[in-house]
Amino acid sequence: MSGVLIIGSGHAGCSTAINLRRSGYEDKITMFSIEDEYPYHRPPLSKKFFKGDSLKKDILIKGESFYSDNNIDLKTNTEITQVNIKEKYITTHAGDRYEFSCLVFATGSSSRVFPATTYPGVDIYYLRNIADVNCINNLLKNSKKPLLIGGGYIGLELAASMQEMGLSVSIIEQEDRLLKRVTAPVMSKFYKDLHESRGVKIFCDQSIETINKIDNNYEVLTNNGISISTDLIIAGIGAIPNNKLAQDSGIKCKNGIIVDQYCRTNVPYVFAAGDCANAFNDLYGYAMRVESVPSANAHAKVIASSIIGNEVTNRELPWFWSDQYEFKLQMAGLSDEYDEIYIHGKIEDNSFMACYGKEGSLIAVDSVNMPKIFNNYKKALANSMRLSMDLVKDPNFDPSSIFSASY
Ligand SMILES: Cc1cc2nc3c(=O)[nH]c(=O)nc-3n(C[C@H](O)[C@H](O)[C@H](O)COP(=O)(O)OP(=O)(O)OC[C@H]3O[C@@H](n4cnc5c(N)ncnc54)[C@H](O)[C@@H]3O)c2cc1C
Numbered sequence: 001m002s003g004v005l006i007i008g009s010g011h012a013g014c015s016t017a018i019n020l021r022r023s024g025y026e027d028k029i030t031m032f033s034i035e036d037e038y039p040y041h042r043p044p045l046s047k048k049f050f051k052g053d054s055l056k057k058d059i060l061i062k063g064e065s066f067y068s069d070n071n072i073d074l075k076t077n078t079e080i081t082q083v084n085i086k087e088k089y090i091t092t093h094a095g096d097r098y099e100f101s102c103l104v105f106a107t108g109s110s111s112r113v114f115p116a117t118t119y120p121g122v123d124i125y126y127l128r129n130i131a132d133v134n135c136i137n138n139l140l141k142n143s144k145k146p147l148l149i150g151g152g153y154i155g156l157e158l159a160a161s162m163q164e165m166g167l168s169v170s171i172i173e174q175e176d177r178l179l180k181r182v183t184a185p186v187m188s189k190f191y192k193d194l195h196e197s198r199g200v201k202i203f204c205d206q207s208i209e210t211i212n213k214i215d216n217n218y219e220v221l222t223n224n225g226i227s228i229s230t231d232l233i234i235a236g237i238g239a240i241p242n243n244k245l246a247q248d249s250g251i252k253c254k255n256g257i258i259v260d261q262y263c264r265t266n267v268p269y270v271f272a273a274g275d276c277a278n279a280f281n282d283l284y285g286y287a288m289r290v291e292s293v294p295s296a297n298a299h300a301k302v303i304a305s306s307i308i309g310n311e312v313t314n315r316e317l318p319w320f321w322s323d324q325y326e327f328k329l330q331m332a333g334l335s336d337e338y339d340e341i342y343i344h345g346k347i348e349d350n351s352f353m354a355c356y357g358k359e360g361s362l363i364a365v366d367s368v369n370m371p372k373i374f375n376n377y378k379k380a381l382a383n384s385m386r387l388s389m390d391l392v393k394d395p396n397f398d399p400s401s402i403f404s405a406s407y
Contacts, residue, residue, distance in 0.1 A: 012274025
């Protein structure tokens with residue numbers, strides 16, 4: 001037996017190794033990472049860690065000794081460049097070969113980047129890992145007015161962090177509102193108002209026409225004739241799954257590595273987890289690619305169970321959080337098909353929840369600073385409880401009673 005090889009040691013890879021050992025798996029586990037770091041939490045990179053409010057040791061998933069203590073062979077600074085599925089071995093960039101009995105792709109995703117020809121001569125930075133944070137923070141020493149391209153989560157979290165660091169931040173968003181892909185207009189407006197109240201300049205419905213370099217500054221011109229002067233450009237324009245290695249080895253891919261409800265690829269002893277996986281979700285009855293820590297951890301549990309022969313299926317409710325200033329946004333469920341929306345609480349109190357309904361039932365919630373109620377709704381959605389919108393809208397309804405009564 002040559003054990004389990006895990007390519008990638010982010011949340012999905014690391015959690016797979018942890019769950020395997022927890023489940024009593026005794027054979028060899030080897031985990032590879034391109035990065036020269038112990039596995040760490042990625043969300044703080046745009047938040048506390050970016051601002052310098054936490055150190056590298058604070059964001060490690062496990063302490064440094066955990067891996068040797070648990071007989072997990074962690075190989076950092078090691079890129080896997082080739083996978084031979086049929087003969088069951090992988091090859092590193094240095095030409096070393098490792099054999100496996102089971103293989104897990106946990107290769108994550110990469111920042112979507114502009115093609116080099118889009119803005120020739122212009123340096124655009126992206127945020128994905130610790131090295132990126134170090135690079136951007138270094139550049140910020142000589143920056144006063146950074147520009148973010150993209151008003152999604154990463155752009156907004158970075159905007160909040162940089163504004164709190166005393167910088168004068170601008171955001172360009174090509175859609176007509178922030179967070180358009182993931183939330184309703186009411187939430188977009190709340191976040192636009194919030195950022196503007198803290199001094200961030202937001203330009204929606206603008207795409208960049210040209211960027212001119214003038215000394216150490218850039219002049220950014222938009223299609224609607226707006227001119228923005230900046231000294232540092234950072235883009236947060238989405239992520240793409242790292243599935244090329246899998247695809248080249250013959251594993252089926254489409255918008256990520258295709259896996260079934262057991263997180264298994266088209267080859268029975270090969271699995272995929274986390275951002276790189278387009279995974280069948282039993283709760284919804286179809287496959288989806290979710291970029292979130294809870295999803296990566298859920299896949300990891302499913303894979304560990306499959307490997308030890310105790311199969312469970314992936315039925316994780318998609319959920320996510322985003323911290324900006326003192327506001328905690330938490331989202332659960334898939335809201336894209338909603339046909340009605342109800343606001344629980346008052347937006348002006350900075351503590352409220354958007355409840356999304358479809359055909360009379362609750363399908364998703366977005367909560368701002370309402371963690372307790374959020375957790376109740378999240379649990380109800382995760383358990384496929386049918387909560388009617390009439391109930392959700394009833395002013396006498398107490399969501400904390402959901403699990404003490406039957407509806
Ligand atoms: C700035 C930022 C903020 C975020 N904030 C949140 C948040 O608030 N909440 C939330 O839920 N999610 C957040 N996310 C998303 C979350 O971090 C990801 O969904 C999660 O990290 C996915 O875990 P993963 O293990 O699939 O991938 P990753 O964490 O990306 O790890 C994959 C690892 O595999 C390595 N790798 C890839 N190819 C190879 C190879 N060939 N050989 C060896 N190693 C390889 C990569 O270098 C990387 O280290 C954030 C992401 C970013 C970038």
